[in-house]
Amino acid sequence: MGKLIGYARVSTRNQSADRQVDDLLSAGVRRDDLYVDHGVSGARARRPQFDLALAALHVGDTLVITTLDRLGRSTVNMLTLADELKNRGAALRVLNLGGANVDTSSPTGSMVFTVMAALAQMELEIKRERITDSVTKRRSAGGDLGGRRPVFTDSQIRNAQRLVEAGEPASQVARDLGMSRATLYRRIATLS
Incomplete structure (x- = not known):
């Protein structure tokens, strides 16, 4: 059995990755094999610590994350990563995917991961749609959209x-x- 390589991410510098780190350590990831990105959006395909985590993976190793959204926002990126790991002889393990622990090294785990990745992207697109709709409605009603207040001379x-x-x-x-x-x-x- 290979090593467990853990990855955690928070989107802003003000957020704490402590809970993710604790969950990864509890899952058997050694502190030396833990990579954490602070203040990095999940929308970016490449992230500094994430890239290092991927570079640390060898045949038989498993990349461990706490939840699917820590990995990314795009189904295409997530599925590409899962394929890349499979081709390298490594696996992906999501500790809390729909209430279960999913490992892509099995056919069932791979199928569940694919479905959940598609659902995660759909959820993101629905949120974007709602925000766009809300902004459009407020703009047409002359409502305040927030943002920086005008500076008067x-x-x-x-x-x-x-x-x-x-x-x-x-x-x-x-x-x-x-x-x-x-x-x-x-x-x-x-x-x-």
Whole structure:
């Protein structure tokens, strides 16, 4: 029996991979054979520690991950990786795939992995569809899409001040600029 090579990944630097690392160690992966990418998206096919984990695999070894989404987002990439490992004489083991431990070295494990990879990609595409639909609806309704707030020049604030001094309600002028009345008054005060 070959070695178990563990791989863990978190998408942002603020996230912790501790739970994944603990699960991999509990599954029999030695700490020396553990590779962790911090702040790396699963959408990228190549990742620094992932590449090192793949390079460490030899015939008879098994790449161990905790969940399918740690491996990637694209069914094509996941299936390509599974084939690449099989051709190299290595296997892939997912510790929690649909509540079970799946090893691609068996025909059943390979089939389950293929189905779950397709489902993972479908789930991602459904989420993208929902987000796009939500943004489209908010945009057409004139809703706030978030993002960085506009920066107003001193000239724009002076024009707003003139409108207020001419009798326009400050709340309406502020609303037209996309800011609160208090913010408008603060900006006017900084000009004086």
